Amino acid sequence: MENRVKHFREAEGWSQGELARRLGVSRQTINAVETDKYDPSLPLALRMSRLFGVAVPELFIDHWEPEA
Numbered sequence: 001m002e003n004r005v006k007h008f009r010e011a012e013g014w015s016q017g018e019l020a021r022r023l024g025v026s027r028q029t030i031n032a033v034e035t036d037k038y039d040p041s042l043p044l045a046l047r048m049s050r051l052f053g054v055a056v057p058e059l060f061i062d063h064w065e066p067e068a
Helices: 005-012 016-023 027-034 042-052
Strands: none
Touching: 005 016, 005 027, 005 042, 016 027, 016 042
């Protein structure tokens, strides 16, 4: 899965700490999400998408394709 949280965070000019504050999570959580060490819960992914004004699939791009 391709993670674009860092891209959108940096586009806003926010530090990891600022994004964490806005989302109500720790800076360590944001770091873990950005470095693919932690997949966010659905509620957190939805909050991120609303905060950035993009759809969840724009933040987390899943390249998986079902078999035919």
